[in-house]
Amino acid sequence: AQSVTQPDIHITVSEGASLELRCNYSYGATPYLFWYVQSPGQGLQLLLKYFSGDTLVQGIKGFEAEFKRSQSSFNLRKPSVHWSDAAEYFCAVGAGNTGFQKLVFGTGTRLLVSP
Amino acid sequence: GAVVSQHPSRVICKSGTSVKIECRSLDFQATTMFWYRQFPKQSLMLMATSNEGSKATYEQGVEKDKFLINHASLTLSTLTVTSAHPEDSSFYICSARVPLGGGYTFGSGTRLTVV
Numbered sequence: 001a002q003s004v005t006q007p008d009i010h011i012t013v014s015e016g017a018s019l020e021l022r023c024n025y026s027y028g029a030t031p032y033l034f035w036y037v038q039s040p041g042q043g044l045q046l047l048l049k050y051f052s053g054d055t056l057v058q059g060i061k062g063f064e065a066e067f068k069r070s071q072s073s074f075n076l077r078k079p080s081v082h083w084s085d086a087a088e089y090f091c092a093v094g095a096g097n098t099g100f101q102k103l104v105f106g107t108g109t110r111l112l113v114s115p
Numbered sequence: 116g117a118v119v120s121q122h123p124s125r126v127i128c129k130s131g132t133s134v135k136i137e138c139r140s141l142d143f144q145a146t147t148m149f150w151y152r153q154f155p156k157q158s159l160m161l162m163a164t165s166n167e168g169s170k171a172t173y174e175q176g177v178e179k180d181k182f183l184i185n186h187a188s189l190t191l192s193t194l195t196v197t198s199a200h201p202e203d204s205s206f207y208i209c210s211a212r213v214p215l216g217g218g219y220t221f222g223s224g225t226r227l228t229v230v
Contacts, residue, residue, distance in 0.1 A: 034218060043121070043208055043223040044159075051216060090158065094219075102149060103210070103219055107158045 002027045002095035006106035013081045014114050021076040021109050023065075023091030032094030032101065033074040035065055037087045038108075044090065050074065061085070086113045116142050117213040121222025128199055128229055136194045136225045138209030144189035145211035149219070150182075153206040165192045199229040 003026045013019050025031055032051055036044040048059025055067040065076045074091060090108045094101040118141040128134050138148055146167045151159040163184050164172045171184035181203075183195040192211075196203055209222040 044221040105158045
């Protein structure tokens with residue numbers, strides 16, 4: 001079965017410092033991978049996605065992620081964190097056949113940004 | 116583009132009553148929509164996959180008779196929580212597949228409180 005692991009429940013980063021959020025997946029075929037961000041009481045906003053091609057994916061708000069098949073990882077990075085980046089981040093893998101893929105989510109990582 | 120509108124954003128209902136949540140795709144046709152439930156500080160759990168013009172596919176453990184899903188058009192899916200109880204209180208989020216490899220877009224969520 002497909003699964004996603006986000007090993008860090010909470011991460012605190014100083015404003016201006018770099019960020020890396022970890023994501024490992026388990027999926028038998030080529031995965032469709034996503035990172036979403038959720039502010040309190042809100043829905044999810046897509047940061048970036050990987051379907052195929054270049055393994056380094058650029059997203060919105062200065063985020064990027066790198067797909068590493070050998071490590072089954074899709075870590076999210078940002079070179080300089082802003083206070084507005086404080087939120088919950090979810091990694092997800094698209095599972096199922098092409099026509100009706102569903103998303104399997106990790107448990108999320110809460111990012112706290114300190115002054 | 117690819118916006119999903121979810122209403123209401125918040126609803127409080129009495130125990131034993133039913134509540135309907137709507138999810139509309141505003142600028143694209145969504146043949147497949149997904150309904151998720153999110154408990155506080157937890158990840159999103161897929162409840163069901165809603166397919167336009169056919170019956171929804173429910174995940175294991177989700178009561179079909181309690182969570183009625185209707186996807187009567189290419190732009191509207193509804194989730195009705197029937198005979199709601201306090202344990203149904205949660206955050207419900209809908210999602211739709213975006214055509215042409217656009218991934219998945221999410222509604223802003225509905226906070227249901229059953230008193």
